[in-house]
Amino acid sequence: MKIWRLCFFSLSLILAACQQSNIQASLPTPTIPIESPTATRDWFQPTATPEFSPIPMTTESQNSLAMESSPPAPGKALIEEPLRADQWYVLAPTGGRMFLQDGILSMAADNQKLNFEANSKLILPAQFFLQINVELSTCAPDDYYSLSFWKGSNLGTYVLDFNCQGQMRLRNLQESGSKLLLDWTGVRKLAPLPPTNNLIGIWAIADRVDIFANGQFQYGFSAKPNQGGGFSLALSTAGEGLSAFSFSQLGIFEP
DSSP states (O other), X not given: OHHHHHHXXXXXXXXXXXHHHHHHHHSOOOXXXXXXXXXXXXXXXXXXXXXXXXXXXXXXHHHHHHTOOOOOOOOSBSSSSTTOGGGEEEOOOTTOEEEEETTEEEEEEESOOOEEEEEESSOBOSSEEEEEEEEEEEOOTXXXXXXXXXXXXXXXXXXXXXETTSEEEEEEEETTEEEEEEEEEEOTTOOXXXXXXXXXXXXXXXXXXXEEETTEEEEEEEOOOOOOBEEEEEEEOOSSSEEEEEEEEEEEEOO
């Protein structure tokens, strides 16, 4: 009897195992989808380096810069106290104000188109180094101030103009007419916006004249021998608001 029960129990275990195996075989095998890799996005793609074209210079400017020089250190004074009141003819135009006091020449106009000029009684020699400080308190874009040298010489009168847009030009005035040596062009290191100060320099030596602004060479030209001439300071206002300029610290030295 015991043997029969043992056989029956063993047979039950075998049947249960077979049923479990059949159930597992009938269940579908799950599949895990494999995603194809995606390309990594480059958020910092390299860009082409921009190309900048330099502003072309005129042949005249290139020739001038090719002969660039540095201003000399002021040497022995050729003229003592060149901005002394009794050394100048100062006459203000109608509606304008101009006066020379304590070595400072001031010019001012309010909404008027005027031309100021103060003429020195002194004579600039053929060779010199001149420096002068120009203070712009307020000005309109088309206002400009001028330094004239060798006035009335055999070479004519040279007029150096600076405007309130940071530009300069150079003219030569003779009895036969006016010649434009350099049209309005940008000035390196010139501070155009008021209130500001600019140190202007003119160096005439041998057969060459060099122009400087705040110690930076700007323009140079050849000049024939001459006997020297007069010197003046001027201001032309456009009549577009208040204009106020002053000249000071004038020095005229050996070159």
